Amino acid sequence: MKYAYFPGCVSRGGCPELNQATKLICQRLDIELQEMPRASCTGAGVLQEKNQFLGDTLNARTFALAEGLGLPILTICSTCQGVMGQANRRMKNDPEYLAKINVSLAEEGLEYKGTAQPKHLLWILIEDYGLDKLLEQVTRPLNGARLAPFYGCYLVRPPDALDFEENPSRQDSLERLIEALGATLVDFAGKSRCCGFPILTINEKNSVAMVAKHTSEVKDLGADAMVTPCPLCHLNLDGYQPKAAKQARRPIDMPIIHLPQLVGMAMGISARDLGLQRHIINTKPLITKLGVAAG
């Protein structure tokens, strides 16, 4: 199994532990990752606000680079995945639009033929690798851990950009992965809501209130941690949780675990190798509870 690796900006900036954990579990699972050093930011929906054509062109450029490698794209960020999926859908549905975009791509001698398949690691683990095969690699089932899912908006909406109709099982993929790895699922309505990150610099009070709402809710449901396939959600839910606790006038202390860290813990990889010490909210109680080697 080989993929064109699209780590996104945040996993090489504010969440280096995500990039680290992804590479480590992929290596152990024999999933080969081909770097794309020329690939750019997807625009994260922000560029698209102002100039959708520009945003779509940047993604077409990345798609063309992956086509050149002859590989499907592996993403590790809900936002990257969603934005790429939306761009891909627009281009596939409208050949004229794609042709116009290709005029811009010719500036770098590139052409997007419309065959790229961006796919989130979460979906790849279930659809391409297979849960059964993944379970063969599990040396330390996460029995006893109570874990709450948190998807990130772009991995749940809009459904047609995520091919939910063709792959209905994507809609509860995170819950199934959590349970397959032996943990107890803490289901809650907030799992598909917004973490608040996009308005952090615009309306911090509201953004932090969203952090408080979701983390407090799973705390009250007895969760040991939240698991997210989105580093932007992680940045807000983890990094701004101390502020959220202050705003909500209550202790929260809810560790926010990246998806590949969850898989890595079940595979017996040490906490240090997975970068679990690089979180703002202390992950030690979880590590101790699960008996994960500190490393």
Add this chain to the structure above:
Amino acid sequence: MDVTLNIRRFDPGVPQPESYWQSFDVSIEDNGTVLDALIKIREDTDGTLSLRCSCRSSICGSCAVRINGHAGLACKLQASAVMGDDNVITVEPAGVMPVVKDLVVDFEPFWEKIRAVKPYLQPQGLEPESEYIASNESMLHLSSVTACIMCGACVSDCTVLEVDPTFLGPAALAKAYRFTADPRDGDTDGVSKERLQDLTQATGMWDCTRCTECVTACPKGVAPMDRIMALRDQAIAAGLTNSNGARHAEVFGELVGHSGRLDELKLPVKTVGMFNIPAMLGFLPVGIRALIHGKMPSPIHKNIEGVEGFRRLYKKAEEAGEE
């Protein structure tokens, strides 16, 4: 077809009222809607169940409720399409707005926001000698927004309204766009600058998180969030760039266009402004915590490989997109 409806009920008439779940088994036609099931329960099983409905053909906007956790019109959704393997459907009142009784919510906060955006044409300048002329194209464009039936589904599921009741919200902002995009509104070029100015204030267009809940919830394809994004575009085009939201969008493009990747350190600083001391101090505790935990992005921001070619392409696509 047999279905089980788990309904969240609320009776304000009892001492210390609290919401509770009640389950009803009901038999409906195979192609029956969730509303058919609700009406059958009210008619046959429990006459005290309160709900709003009228047209039964998704045009009056009365029956928006939360079905399996998400807002929608009970009359538009077939029960067979939304029930789980166990034939169970959960029905709750719409979110955000206060519950009056069972599935009936108080729409006053909804109407208050609609009124706040002044939902009527405000042309400036001299009146034309005869009628105002608007192109077919512009009116066709507006028809997708005027398709709104004021059902409140978008408001019910808005993630910002959940934490901040002062936010104008998706329905009112989409309604505002219906006027800012109308060539008859605003100055003689159809630019509604004063309206846009009002909407750039706190609680307005820049407070939307782009979570897309409203787009998914809307039963009429109004896509409120897309209208909010169009409002932002209009505001920037009208020169209303002195807000964190406008700067965030501008700076994001600048940074990505320069290096191909987002510079996470510069984005927040440039958004609030380097000399905005209170905001900069606000970043400090977060920054220090990030530094201690090895999460601070490197101050040396690396460009993507072949950035010169990328910059040329970016510029070309930016210009092509603006046309």
